[in-house]
Amino acid sequence: MNRREAIRQSARWAGVAALWASLPARTWAALALPAGWSEDEETLLTLIGDTIIPATADSPGAGAVGIGRFMIVQATACFPAGAAEMLRRGLKEIQAVSQQDFSRALGVLSVAEREKVLAGYEARAAAPWRMIKELTLLGYFTSKPGATQALRYLPVPGGYKGSVKLGPGERSWAL
Numbered sequence: 001m002n003r004r005e006a007i008r009q010s011a012r013w014a015g016v017a018a019l020w021a022s023l024p025a026r027t028w029a030a031l032a033l034p035a036g037w038s039e040d041e042e043t044l045l046t047l048i049g050d051t052i053i054p055a056t057a058d059s060p061g062a063g064a065v066g067i068g069r070f071m072i073v074q075a076t077a078c079f080p081a082g083a084a085e086m087l088r089r090g091l092k093e094i095q096a097v098s099q100q101d102f103s104r105a106l107g108v109l110s111v112a113e114r115e116k117v118l119a120g121y122e123a124r125a126a127a128p129w130r131m132i133k134e135l136t137l138l139g140y141f142t143s144k145p146g147a148t149q150a151l152r153y154l155p156v157p158g159g160y161k162g163s164v165k166l167g168p169g170e171r172s173w174a175l
Helices: 003-021 039-052 067-078 083-102 111-124 127-141 144-150
Strands: none
Touching (some): 003 127, 039 067, 039 083, 039 111, 039 127, 067 083, 067 127, 083 111, 083 127, 127 144
16 A cells, blocks of 8 residues: 555545544434435445345344445545546446346345346446445444444453454454
8 A cells, every 4th residue: 555545545534534423323324415316326325235234143234324325425525536426337337237137126136136236247347346345344334333233342442462363253343
């Protein structure tokens, strides 16, 4: 990672922290939907995010934290110019793959069918898919449920331990 990429990543994390601190309900859905985006696009992004990180017995899925709204706000406000259009292009392409493979919209497919559509899309398009996955992971693991239920969380940590071995089935640690 070069200095420019480190600064870019730091700015993204700072944007996430600022957004999170301003939310009264501690869910990304409390953010205002940027102008020009529809509820349908948000719902589709939430569905995609929930397919990438589904709910488990121990933690909610990405859809439970309002991941679609987070992706839209981040792409619009915190990413370089053109990122929002790339996100929109990705949505259109995913819908096209869904229509091509199953002759139905992504929203009406079963979970297994959605996974097939997204796996097929991942093989075809790198840039939009990478951004969608990056935003899903960033939004989910910086949300309260993601940091406290999907990851282990210790509000007052002890001393620094640089390398901690994880046993089978153990979760990684939140920041």
